[in-house]
Amino acid sequence: MNSKKQNKIAIGALYGIAGLVVLILLALLGYILASGLPQLSWHFLTAPAKAFLKGGGVGVQLFNSFYLLILAMAISFPIALGAAIYLYEYARDNWVTTTIRTAIEILSSLPSVVVGLFGFLFFVVKLRLGFSILSGAFALTFFNLPLLTRSIEDSLRTIDLEQREGGLALGLSRWETITRVILPATVPSILTGVILSAGRVFGEAAALIYTAGQSAPALNFADWNPFNISSPLNPMRPAETLAVHIWKINSEGIMPDAKAISSGSSAVLIIAILLFNFAARYVGKRLYKRLTSA
Amino acid sequence: MFINNDVTKGTVMQERHVVQPNDPGHPIILSTEDLHVFYGKKEALFEGDLQFGSNQITALIGPSGSGKSTYLRSLNRMNDRIATVTGKIMYRGVDINQPAIDVYEMRRRVGMVFQRPNPFAKSIYDNIAFALRLRGTTDKHELDEIVETSLKQAALWDQVKDDLNKSALALSGGQAQRLCIARAIAVKPDILLLDEPASALDPVSTGQLEDTLLDLKQHYTIIIVTHNMQQAARISEYTAFFNQGRVLEYDTTSQIFTNPQVQVTSDYVSGNFG
Ligand SMILES: Nc1ncnc2c1ncn2[C@@H]1O[C@H](COP(=O)(O)OP(=O)(O)OP(=O)(O)O)[C@@H](O)[C@H]1O
Numbered sequence A: 001m002n003s004k005k006q007n008k009i010a011i012g013a014l015y016g017i018a019g020l021v022v023l024i025l026l027a028l029l030g031y032i033l034a035s036g037l038p039q040l041s042w043h044f045l046t047a048p049a050k051a052f053l054k055g056g057g058v059g060v061q062l063f064n065s066f067y068l069l070i071l072a073m074a075i076s077f078p079i080a081l082g083a084a085i086y087l088y089e090y091a092r093d094n095w096v097t098t099t100i101r102t103a104i105e106i107l108s109s110l111p112s113v114v115v116g117l118f119g120f121l122f123f124v125v126k127l128r129l130g131f132s133i134l135s136g137a138f139a140l141t142f143f144n145l146p147l148l149t150r151s152i153e154d155s156l157r158t159i160d161l162e163q164r165e166g167g168l169a170l171g172l173s174r175w176e177t178i179t180r181v182i183l184p185a186t187v188p189s190i191l192t193g194v195i196l197s198a199g200r201v202f203g204e205a206a207a208l209i210y211t212a213g214q215s216a217p218a219l220n221f222a223d224w225n226p227f228n229i230s231s232p233l234n235p236m237r238p239a240e241t242l243a244v245h246i247w248k249i250n251s252e253g254i255m256p257d258a259k260a261i262s263s264g265s266s267a268v269l270i271i272a273i274l275l276f277n278f279a280a281r282y283v284g285k286r287l288y289k290r291l292t293s294a
Numbered sequence B: 001m002f003i004n005n006d007v008t009k010g011t012v013m014q015e016r017h018v019v020q021p022n023d024p025g026h027p028i029i030l031s032t033e034d035l036h037v038f039y040g041k042k043e044a045l046f047e048g049d050l051q052f053g054s055n056q057i058t059a060l061i062g063p064s065g066s067g068k069s070t071y072l073r074s075l076n077r078m079n080d081r082i083a084t085v086t087g088k089i090m091y092r093g094v095d096i097n098q099p100a101i102d103v104y105e106m107r108r109r110v111g112m113v114f115q116r117p118n119p120f121a122k123s124i125y126d127n128i129a130f131a132l133r134l135r136g137t138t139d140k141h142e143l144d145e146i147v148e149t150s151l152k153q154a155a156l157w158d159q160v161k162d163d164l165n166k167s168a169l170a171l172s173g174g175q176a177q178r179l180c181i182a183r184a185i186a187v188k189p190d191i192l193l194l195d196e197p198a199s200a201l202d203p204v205s206t207g208q209l210e211d212t213l214l215d216l217k218q219h220y221t222i223i224i225v226t227h228n229m230q231q232a233a234r235i236s237e238y239t240a241f242f243n244q245g246r247v248l249e250y251d252t253t254s255q256i257f258t259n260p261q262v263q264v265t266s267d268y269v270s271g272n273f274g
């Protein structure tokens, strides 16, 4: 067999594998959307869930998912940004940074159910936060922090050393160089990383089951005082998210239309995550273009 | 070649030959005394003792790894976190190689341009203006004026005056390098350090850059590292030849190129090196 033939076979095999992966993905998406899309309606997206009767929606769960996401991001982003800047821009390579990096590595490969159980024992029980948005947000922070730190560190790594030296040579301090030269240049890729990790957080269930809880008490969307128990903003209320809802309906749902609601919820979840991914690409590209061209 | 070898045999015999500049019109503005640079335990520069006359161009030449960049980067303390630098760097009578010196202020007096053009991911205008704004120059007219003069001095104004708000990343290599020069001179330094600034440029841009440097000499003292012998000969008054971490010869450029006193220098400038 000559090398030309070998090459052809290899390329064919690689195309085949790639095609198979795409096919599986499309089949999955197609199945979920085909069975879920017909269930979607304005009522489904906004109405509260019903435990025993048919005709419930996922409005509260959808809101909870976004609220938790925003809270988790608000907590984890500043920490991740600080950690990444410290690790990449300031720390020298020694045993301290090696230890931190290893810790991040291990943390990022922990199964999320373990993170959830830790969150349950620590935040829910020990700190007495109960099944609450706050417990969930902290658990999500643990889940998200290592991924986000690594993604921001990777963004910093894409900026040439010459950019940093250019700043220093103008008489800027290291901090000024980082905040005025490096960070602005990395905004597109940091943002892409944030949106992608938002997608992962949005779909996370296992870390939330025992932290944010599995119930979604009805909310009064006219009451925005975070101290009131029925206010959507109250961080101490239990808050089942969309992903947890799907898991719960499928394991113990007793409403007559459980199957339909599960399909509909899955479709919403998939669409949201797809939107996050497309947004990440679009925003990243647009911002990069704005920064680098006319 | 033959003749050159003959000359070499006849007159070159010294190991080291250093003639510091001594032009009444160009007082010494910067000098190094007993400068040593260590990367960890490894010594990369053994005693650099050079003086630089103001408003002159000095070229640093020598083979790869001979310590030219190491020396140049020590002058504005860019090696601070990378290497240990001992000895004195006297700038206008002050030793700037001591911990008490405000390095940020000092680097504004001793600017630097790098081998690869490194414009920031900002507009052309902001590349120049943002460091000034950080130091408190916020008046729009004043900034406009500094941006314009800097770009004019760097011979870039005519090409970009209508595109000041466009991203600097869209400039060609030669233009980007000029922008970096404009950016460096906008903070009003005395001294410009350039490390092979033309090595990433085509011959036409290189020629233009050399003309620009010759113009800039009126306002700034220039120290330039170059691998290009013709370039050193064309633009510099003084030339220092580095080899294996030592300055083997320092003299007027014409002496270095027509009548070198050290065997290795002679070999190097005549292309017989190695
Ligand atoms: N950051 C560094 N860490 C360790 N060693 C270094 C570092 N930078 C340079 N060196 C070493 O110091 C010596 C001098 O290097 P330097 O970069 O000053 O040479 P150069 O004359 O500028 O060479 P070139 O013409 O290739 O740019 C070399 O042996 C080099 O390997």
Ligand SMILES: [Mg+2]
Binding pocket: B068, B069, B070, B195, B225
């Ligand atoms: Mg060099």
